[in-house]
Amino acid sequence: MTGAGSLLRLIRNGEAVTRADLVRRTGLARSTVAQRLDALLAHQLVYEAGGSASTGGRPPTVLAFNQGAGVVLVADLGATHSRLVVSDLAGGPLAETTFDMDIADGPEIVLENVHEAFVGLLTEIQRSPDDVRGIGVGVPGPVAFSRGEPVAPPIMPGWDGYSIPDWFSKHYDAPVLVDNDVNIMALGEHWTYWREIEHLLYVKIGTGIGCGIVAGRRIHRGAQGAAGDIGHVRLAGHDDVICRCGNIGCLEAVAGGRALASNLTAAGLTAESSRDVVTLVRAGEPQAIQAVRDAGRYLGEVLAGCVNFFNPGAIVIGGDISEAHQQLLAGVREVIFQRSLPLATGDLRIVPSRLGDRAGAIGAAIMVIEHVLAPEAVDRAIQAGLAA
Amino acid sequence: MTGAGSLLRLIRNGEAVTRADLVRRTGLARSTVAQRLDALLAHQLVYEAGGSASTGGRPPTVLAFNQGAGVVLVADLGATHSRLVVSDLAGGPLAETTFDMDIADGPEIVLENVHEAFVGLLTEIQRSPDDVRGIGVGVPGPVAFSRGEPVAPPIMPGWDGYSIPDWFSKHYDAPVLVDNDVNIMALGEHWTYWREIEHLLYVKIGTGIGCGIVAGRRIHRGAQGAAGDIGHVRLAGHDDVICRCGNIGCLEAVAGGRALASNLTAAGLTAESSRDVVTLVRAGEPQAIQAVRDAGRYLGEVLAGCVNFFNPGAIVIGGDISEAHQQLLAGVREVIFQRSLPLATGDLRIVPSRLGDRAGAIGAAIMVIEHVLAPEAVDRAIQAGLAA
Numbered sequence: 001m002t003g004a005g006s007l008l009r010l011i012r013n014g015e016a017v018t019r020a021d022l023v024r025r026t027g028l029a030r031s032t033v034a035q036r037l038d039a040l041l042a043h044q045l046v047y048e049a050g051g052s053a054s055t056g057g058r059p060p061t062v063l064a065f066n067q068g069a070g071v072v073l074v075a076d077l078g079a080t081h082s083r084l085v086v087s088d089l090a091g092g093p094l095a096e097t098t099f100d101m102d103i104a105d106g107p108e109i110v111l112e113n114v115h116e117a118f119v120g121l122l123t124e125i126q127r128s129p130d131d132v133r134g135i136g137v138g139v140p141g142p143v144a145f146s147r148g149e150p151v152a153p154p155i156m157p158g159w160d161g162y163s164i165p166d167w168f169s170k171h172y173d174a175p176v177l178v179d180n181d182v183n184i185m186a187l188g189e190h191w192t193y194w195r196e197i198e199h200l201l202y203v204k205i206g207t208g209i210g211c212g213i214v215a216g217r218r219i220h221r222g223a224q225g226a227a228g229d230i231g232h233v234r235l236a237g238h239d240d241v242i243c244r245c246g247n248i249g250c251l252e253a254v255a256g257g258r259a260l261a262s263n264l265t266a267a268g269l270t271a272e273s274s275r276d277v278v279t280l281v282r283a284g285e286p287q288a289i290q291a292v293r294d295a296g297r298y299l300g301e302v303l304a305g306c307v308n309f310f311n312p313g314a315i316v317i318g319g320d321i322s323e324a325h326q327q328l329l330a331g332v333r334e335v336i337f338q339r340s341l342p343l344a345t346g347d348l349r350i351v352p353s354r355l356g357d358r359a360g361a362i363g364a365a366i367m368v369i370e371h372v373l374a375p376e377a378v379d380r381a382i383q384a385g386l387a388a
Numbered sequence: 389m390t391g392a393g394s395l396l397r398l399i400r401n402g403e404a405v406t407r408a409d410l411v412r413r414t415g416l417a418r419s420t421v422a423q424r425l426d427a428l429l430a431h432q433l434v435y436e437a438g439g440s441a442s443t444g445g446r447p448p449t450v451l452a453f454n455q456g457a458g459v460v461l462v463a464d465l466g467a468t469h470s471r472l473v474v475s476d477l478a479g480g481p482l483a484e485t486t487f488d489m490d491i492a493d494g495p496e497i498v499l500e501n502v503h504e505a506f507v508g509l510l511t512e513i514q515r516s517p518d519d520v521r522g523i524g525v526g527v528p529g530p531v532a533f534s535r536g537e538p539v540a541p542p543i544m545p546g547w548d549g550y551s552i553p554d555w556f557s558k559h560y561d562a563p564v565l566v567d568n569d570v571n572i573m574a575l576g577e578h579w580t581y582w583r584e585i586e587h588l589l590y591v592k593i594g595t596g597i598g599c600g601i602v603a604g605r606r607i608h609r610g611a612q613g614a615a616g617d618i619g620h621v622r623l624a625g626h627d628d629v630i631c632r633c634g635n636i637g638c639l640e641a642v643a644g645g646r647a648l649a650s651n652l653t654a655a656g657l658t659a660e661s662s663r664d665v666v667t668l669v670r671a672g673e674p675q676a677i678q679a680v681r682d683a684g685r686y687l688g689e690v691l692a693g694c695v696n697f698f699n700p701g702a703i704v705i706g707g708d709i710s711e712a713h714q715q716l717l718a719g720v721r722e723v724i725f726q727r728s729l730p731l732a733t734g735d736l737r738i739v740p741s742r743l744g745d746r747a748g749a750i751g752a753a754i755m756v757i758e759h760v761l762a763p764e765a766v767d768r769a770i771q772a773g774l775a776a
Contacts, residue, residue, distance in 0.1 A: 002390065198611065229696045301622070306693075310610060
C-alpha cells in the first residue's frame with residue numbers, strides 16, 4: 001500500500017527530502033523506493049534539485065515536489081458575482097478574473113461563460129487544457145458532493161440535480177469537484193491560517209447566512225450536503241417575522257443583509273443590499289451601526305447553541321456584512337460568551353475572515369489539489385500511464 | 389507501512405480469509421505476508437482454522453481473528469449507578485455486573501470499588517489481569533480525552549483533572565481510555581445498529597440532557613471535549629426559568645428529568661426523579677403525559693437547530709425519560725419536521741435507543757478494541773514482543 005503516491009505525500013509535506021529519508025520513513029527497500037521515484041520523476045510530479053548540505057562525501061540529491069506539474073481551475077460562483085482562478089498544484093494563483101453574472105440564468109449559460117473565461121486565463125499563462133489536473137466549483141446552495149449536483153438550491157433555478165462534472169467533461173479530462181460556497185470558504189480559511197485547529201466554523205453573513213464546518217480538519221457536509229444551514233434556526237422573540245423559507249423567526253429573516261437593508265429602508269435610510277448596509281455603517285450612521293450590532297447579537301444567539309453542540313476551536317466570520325466587523329463581532333462575542341458554557345469558550349477564538357472574498361477560490365483549489373494528489377489517486381494515475 | 393496490524397484488520401473485517409487474499413489485497417510479497425502472519429500467529433491474534441471450500445487441490449488454510457486473545461474491561465459510570473463488563477476482543481460480553489454508587493464519593497473510592505468488581509468478574513471467567521488488553525471508562529461529565537481526565541465536571545466533585553489512566557496503571561499494564569458517557573453511548577448505538585450511517589446524534593434525556601455526536605463515523609468531541617452539551621442551549625420563551633448553570637431558559641432546566649419531576653410535584657403528583665416521571669406516564673397520568681410530550685417539543689426545538697447545523701442521518705433518543713418514548717418522540721418529531729429544512733429532514737430517522745442502558749458499556753468496549761487493535765498499535769505490540 002506504500003505506493004508512489006505515499007512517497008509524493010512525504011515529499012510534498014517536507015517529511016522526506018532525500019531517497020534515504022524515504023527509505024527510513026517507509027521501511028521500503030531502497031530499490032523499491034527508486035522504482036517508485038522513477039514513476040514520480042517520469043510524471044514530473046517530483047524533480048531532483050541538486051545536492052543538499054552534507055557533512056562529507058557526495059551530497060545526496062534533494063527531491064522536491066513540482067507544483068508546476070499541472071494546473072487546477074477554480075470557479076467560486078455567487079448569486080451575482082464570480083471569481084475564477086487558475087492555480088498551480090500548491091494552491092498558488094497563476095491567473096485570476098472576476099465578473100458579474102446571474103446564477104439564475106441557469107447552468108448552461110453560466111457554465112459556458114465560466115468555460116470561456118477559463119480558456120482566456122489558460123491562454124494568458126500559456127498553459128493548455130491538457131495541463132488541467134482538476135476543476136473545483138463552488139455554488140451558493142446545497143450540493144450532493146459525491147455527484148457534483150446542486151440539490152434543491154433555493155436561489156439557483158434550473159440547477160437542481162444538474163451534473164456540473166458532466167458539463168465540464170466535454171472540455172476537460174480531469175476530475176470536477178463541486179461544493180457549497182461556504183464549505184470551500186471554510187476550507188480556504190482553515191488551510192491558510194488555522195491548520196493547527198481541528199474544529200472550526202466559518203460563518204458567512206451576507207444577503208443570507210450560512211456556515212461551513214471543519215470537523216477533524218475535514219469539511220463536514222452532513223447526510224444530504226445540507227450541514228451548516230444556520231440561517232433558518234429559530235430565534236427567540238421574533239415570531240412576527242416571516243422568512244422566505246416559510247417558517248417564522250429564522251435568523252436570516254431577522255439578521256441577514258436583506259433584512260437589515262429593508263429595516264433601514266423602512267426607517268428612512270437608503271439601503272438595497274448588504275453592501276449598502278456596510279456603507280452606512282462606515283459613514284457612521286447610528287441606526288445602521290445599531291442594526292449591525294444587533295445582527296451580531298442574534299447571530300451570537302444561534303452560534304452560542306452551535307458552540308455548546310460542536311465546541312469549535314475557532315469561529316471565523318466572513319461575508320459582506322462582516323466588513324463592518326467591529327460592530328458585528330462585538331455583538332457576536334457578547335452573546336456567545338454570555339450564553340455558552342465556560343469550558344467551551346475558554347480558548348474559543350472569534351475572529352473576522354482574513355481571506356475575505358478570496359476564501360472560496362483558495363478553498364476550492366485546495367479541495368481539488370488534495371483530491372488529485374491523494375496517494376491512491378496518484379497511484380492510479382501512474383498505473384494508467386504505464387498501461388497506456 | 390503495510391505491517392502485521394494492517395493484515396490483522398483485513399482478517400478482522402473479513403476482507404481476507406486466506407494468505408492468497410492477503411497477498412492480493414496488500415501487494416506484498418508472499419514471503420512478507422508469511423513473516424507478518426507468523427507474528428500474528430505467535431501473538432495468538434490470528435489462528436488457522438483449517439481448509440476452506442476449494443475447487444480442487446489442497447484447500448487453502450482459512451485465517452481467523454482470535455477474539456479470545458485477550459479481554460477488555462469496561463466501566464460505564466453514572467451519577468448513582470454503574471455497569472461493568474468484561475468483553476472479548478470482538479466486543480462480546482463475557483461477564484457483567486451493575487451496582488449502585490455515588491460518583492460524588494470522588495475518584496479514589498469509586499475507582500477502588502470498580503477495580504474490586506473487575507477482579508471479581510475476571511475470576512468468574514477464569515482470566516487473569518495479564519489478559520487485559522485495554523480498559524474503557526465512561527463518566528458523566530466532560531473529559532480531556534487525550535489525557536483521560538474529567539474537566540470541570542459539574543456533578544463529579546473531586547474528579548476535575550484527576551488522571552483515571554494513572555490510577556489503573558497501578559493494577560494493569562494496558563491502555564486506559566476515558567470518555568464522556570454520552571459519547572460512548574453514541575458509539576455503542578452507532579456500531580451496533582447504524583454503521584452504514586455516517587453522521588448520527590445520540591441524545592440522552594435523563595436527569596440532565598446531553599448529546600453524543602458521530603461525525604464521519606467517529607466521535608466528535610470538540611476542542612475541549614465539551615461537544616454535545618445541548619442541555620444548556622437557550623429556549624425561546626422561558627426566560628423565567630433559572631438553570632443550575634447560572635443562565636436562564638436552558639433546555640435542561642425546562643425539559644430535563646429533574647425539571648419535569650419538580651413541575652409534576654408542584655402540580656400535586658409524586659415524582660422525585662426522571663424514573664418517577666416515566667412511572668407516572670406509564671400509569672396514564674395525563675399531566676405527566678403532557679409534560680413528557682412538551683419536553684419532547686422543547687428538545688425538538690433545540691434538535692431542529694442541530695439538524696440544520698449538522699444534518700445527521702439519524703437521531704437516536706435514549707436515557708431514562710426515553711422509556712416513555714412514544715410521547716417524547718412524538719413531540720421531538722413534531723417540532724423537528726416543522727422547523728428544520730426539508731432537505732435535511734427528508735431521509736432523517738428519529739428513533740428510540742435500542743441498546744437502552746447497555747449502550748455505554750458496549751460503546752466503551754468498542755472504543756478500547758478499536759484503539760488496541762489499530763494497525764499501528766498492533767505493529768508496536770509485536771515490535772515490543774520481538775525486542776523483549
